[in-house]
Amino acid sequence: MDNSNKISTRRKFLKNTLLSFLSLLVPYSAFSKSKNILTKIRFSRDSNKKRTRLVFDLANHSDYKVSKKNKSKNIYITIPSTSLSPNFKVPNLKSYYVKNIKISRSKAGIKIEVISKYPCESKVFSLPKTTGKDFRIVIDLSSLGDKYDNTETKNKKTRSRDKKFVIAIDAGHGGRDPGAVGRKGTKEKDVVLEISKNLYSLLKKEKNIKPVLIRNKDYFVPLRRRIDKARKVEADLFLSIHADAARNKKAKGSSIYVLSQRGASSEAAKWLADKENSADLIGGVKLEDKDDILASVLLDLSQSATIEKSISVAKNILKKLTKVGKLHSPRVEQAGFVVLKSPDIPSTLIETAFISNRTEEKKLRSKRFKKSIARAIRDGILSSIKSKII
Numbered sequence: 001m002d003n004s005n006k007i008s009t010r011r012k013f014l015k016n017t018l019l020s021f022l023s024l025l026v027p028y029s030a031f032s033k034s035k036n037i038l039t040k041i042r043f044s045r046d047s048n049k050k051r052t053r054l055v056f057d058l059a060n061h062s063d064y065k066v067s068k069k070n071k072s073k074n075i076y077i078t079i080p081s082t083s084l085s086p087n088f089k090v091p092n093l094k095s096y097y098v099k100n101i102k103i104s105r106s107k108a109g110i111k112i113e114v115i116s117k118y119p120c121e122s123k124v125f126s127l128p129k130t131t132g133k134d135f136r137i138v139i140d141l142s143s144l145g146d147k148y149d150n151t152e153t154k155n156k157k158t159r160s161r162d163k164k165f166v167i168a169i170d171a172g173h174g175g176r177d178p179g180a181v182g183r184k185g186t187k188e189k190d191v192v193l194e195i196s197k198n199l200y201s202l203l204k205k206e207k208n209i210k211p212v213l214i215r216n217k218d219y220f221v222p223l224r225r226r227i228d229k230a231r232k233v234e235a236d237l238f239l240s241i242h243a244d245a246a247r248n249k250k251a252k253g254s255s256i257y258v259l260s261q262r263g264a265s266s267e268a269a270k271w272l273a274d275k276e277n278s279a280d281l282i283g284g285v286k287l288e289d290k291d292d293i294l295a296s297v298l299l300d301l302s303q304s305a306t307i308e309k310s311i312s313v314a315k316n317i318l319k320k321l322t323k324v325g326k327l328h329s330p331r332v333e334q335a336g337f338v339v340l341k342s343p344d345i346p347s348t349l350i351e352t353a354f355i356s357n358r359t360e361e362k363k364l365r366s367k368r369f370k371k372s373i374a375r376a377i378r379d380g381i382l383s384s385i386k387s388k389i390i
Contacts, residue, residue: 036062036082038110039134041091041101052097052141054114057134058082064137066124073116075139080109097141116141164210165385167203168235170339171196171213172242175220180245182361189218191364192241195352198374199241203381223338230345236390237313237346239377240339243364244328244351252357253328254321254373257349258310259303259341260334309346312389317350317380324372325353325363346390350377 037059045052058079065078083105090101097120102113120141129135171193173179179188196213203211212233214226221229230238244255314332321327328351340347352373353360363369384390 036060036079037085038079038082038088039085040088043091043098054098054101054139054141056112056137056139058137059134061129061135062137064126066122066139068122073119075114075116075120075122075141077112077114077137077139078109079112079137082109084110114139114141164208165236165390166210166212166233167381168212168214168230168233168238168345169196169199169203170226170230170238170240171215172240173220174215174218177220180243180355182355182364183358184361184365186355186361186365188243188245188355191243191355191370192352193218194367195370195373196241198371199239199377202374202378206382208385209381226339227342227345230342235345237381237384238339238342238348239381240337240347240349241377242349242351243353243355245356246354247356249356249358251328252354252360253326254318254324254353255327255329255333255351256314256318256321257333257335257337257340257351258314259307259347260336261307262336303343306343306346309389310340310348312387313346313380313384314348316383316387316389317348317377320376320379320383321373324369324376328354 039057039059042055042057043053044055056077056079062079062082064080067076067078068074084103090103097116097118098114099117100115102115104111104113123140123142125138127133127136127138171189173189173192175189177189179192181187193215197216200211200213203209212230212235214229215221226240227238244251311332318327318330318332335349337349340349353364353369355361355364
């Protein structure tokens with residue numbers, strides 16, 4: 001071996017020895033802090049299946065690069081100085097636009113390839129690390145107008161002609177919760193379920209209406225679960241059917257409630273506190289990437305418009321109920337009932353009659369009366385559709 005080769009070999013040896021020695025002096029944590037970790041990938045899609053959201057959770061803030069080749073359906077994300085969590089798993093993707101996600105690792109970091117089924121428009125942004133939440137890189141994917149969307153366009157007129165209004169019918173109480181009980185032992189949960197089924201049958205006959213029963217048997221459904229069910233079926237209107245009760249046994253007649261502004265404000269505060277989990281609310285408008293002021297304005301606008309629609313629908317139903325019997329209240333009342341708190345679905349709570357009143361309890365036990373109530377509600381719904389309130 002010549003002299004120059006010996007010097008080169010010696011330098012390499014000394015360099016490696018020095019690095020090894022330094023690694024003993026510097027705590028391991030100093031290296032680990034400079035290394036980020038991809039902990040998990042989450043995905044969701046909006047109710048009409050036209051947008052998919054991917055969320056990449058990282059332990060710490062990271063600079064990242066997003067690229068997309070011309071006419072390629074794939075999106076590439078490079079995240080430097082990052083490794084995968086030991087428990088990391090690529091989720092089982094059943095999203096409309098995402099076919100698969102591939103992750104390659106190197107000393108420089110990781111490279112993520114999002115493989116789409118169709119050419120997609122992508123919007124990428126990040127959300128800062130906050131208490132209880134990781135740093136997040138978010139990708140929203142939506143259609144560019146591929147063959148699927150061409151088919152959608154062709155069928156657009158047909159679908160608009162065939163548009164069915166989804167009416168969610170919520171029979172109050174149920175199961176372990178009997179609701180109010182009359183002197184003769186009549187249970188509210190049984191009465192309102194029968195009225196709801198009657199209403200369902202009547203609406204089923206309408207070509208442009210798709211009725212959905214929130215509960216079709218005697219079982220308990222938590223209040224917020226009722227709202228969730230209505231949202232899941234993309235309801236255009238939510239009706240909660242009840243039978244009233246009062247200490248004054250002479251109290252009688254029907255009444256209707258919609259959400260109060262105070263109830264709307266308290267609900268808005270809950271949603272704004274957790275914008276990420278409410279990403280599918282407000283008619284598909286995402287709150288997660290909006291600042292607090294803008295999110296608050298959007299939420300307020302949505303709730304105000306929904307309350308106005310709710311009042312208009314309630315007035316129509318109340319007008320029809322006058323043909324069945326007396327009204328307990330001639331105007332639409334407002335309250336903070338939980339089942340009315342959906343900001344994007346017009347919602348009303350109908351108190352059909354007073355089960356605590358001996359005469360009205362007798363009526364509520366009558367099949368004829370229950371069918372008459374159902375017909376009046378049906379007519380109010382039809383009037384609201386005809387006047388394009390819903």
